[in-house]
Amino acid sequence: MQTLVLCLAVASCGAPDVVPPPAAAGPFDSDLSFLRQHTDVVVLSDATGQSRVIVAPEYQGRVLTSTTGGHMAPSFGWIGRAAIAARARQPHINVFGGEDRFWLGPEGGQHALYFKAGDPFDLAHWQVPEPIDWGSWDVASQSTSSVQFRKQMSLVNYSGTPFQLDVERTVRMLNADAFQQFPQHQRTTIGGGVQIVAFESSNTVTNAGKAAWPPEGGLVSIWILGMFVPSSHTTIAIPYVSGRVSESGPVVNDRYFGPVPPDRLRVREDVVLFKGDGQYRSKIGLSPLRAFPVFGSYDAAAHMLTLVHYTKTANGVPDYVNSMWEMQKEPYKGDVINSYNDGPPEPGKSPLGPFYELETSSPALSLEPGQSYTHVHRTFHLVGPEVELDRLSRAVLKVSLKDLSF
Secondary structure, three states: OOOHHHHHHHHHHOOOOOOOOOOOOHHHHHHHHHHHOOOEEEEEEOOOOOOOOEEHHHHHHHHEEEEEOOOOOOEEEOHHHHHHHOOOOOOOOOOOOOOOOEEEEOOOOOOOOOOOOOOOOOOOOOOOOHOOOOOEEEEEEEEEEEEEEEEEEEEEEEOOEEEEEEEEEEEEEOHHHHHHHHHHHHHHOOOOOOOOEEEEEEEEEOOOOOOOOOOOHEEEEEEEEHHHHHHHEEEEEEEEEOOOOHHOOOEEEOOOOOOOOOOEEEOOOOEEEOOOOOHHHHHHHHOOOOOOOEEEEHHHHHHHEEEEEOOOOOOOOOOOOOOOOOOOOOEEOOOEEEEEEEEOOOOOOOOOOOOEEEEEEEOEEOOOOOEEEEEEEEEEEEEHHHHHHHHHHHHHHOHHHHHHHO
């Protein structure tokens, strides 16, 4: 017995050190590693260093993804890995993904920016303008918690109206105090056990030309879109202003790509529910008469609540560009909030992602030379105990988590 013990001891002492296998990377770290293989990125963080955001100058200064940090740090943005890895410009759109990207409206109609004059309004002729789809934006300044971009661009709309624009875009980290900027009836506090990452993009457009932008030739708007990972457990929730249809118009516009089936879109008392599963191409919108400044989505499987807060003027009801893919009778009766659910455009065709989107727009910009307008779009991701997320959802989105399902 003594000999056996001695042999084991000697074997242990003489054996090489056993190196444990590396810990699996969390989703955010995996995304960050992938992105760094293909492009230069800016990683922002809050004061704790836990909440982080990835921004890509090469992809028009878009926020690609974010995390609350912690164990196996989650990653909240949908990333178009195929388009990023290809490093080659694609027709129609370069689907890089991202939680916050800068676009301009309108998309369709006689003042469209995404169709050439005379082209039919269909997917085969749809093309995202180059300055907001391809190529780097200049980094003007940078810190640990913010980065600022600048871009000059020239565009011509479907009607032949030219636009010279200077764009300034700043992405910055926020803390939980930003909740206090919500409208009073949607304001609340964050309880214990909830992890949060919050950021905003502040987007300023300046008329850099020598002529004013009059409504007759078409106007542009600032359009911010966030792309997120879809799932069968995800529901978009958009609280709305009640009122008669004769006075405030329809609660929701679902005519973008055809009426949305009732198993995918429900108008409940005080809130619109829309399925975010990436399996059925559809889009909805709410007008400025119906929309509140805060809306969001909930992924029941991940216990993750997403909220979007945006600039919405309180001075009257301004005009918003109409992005419907048709010649329009009312080009300035558009939506301020949109949500898109990706899916095959037709049987046998592949989806763009799939993903779902939460989108906000500025009013139509009738600017004099040198005049500017700023649209702010804020994104909050909250992960934590369901009881606490339910309280937040009831306060902000006006619906309980158990009712956020189809």
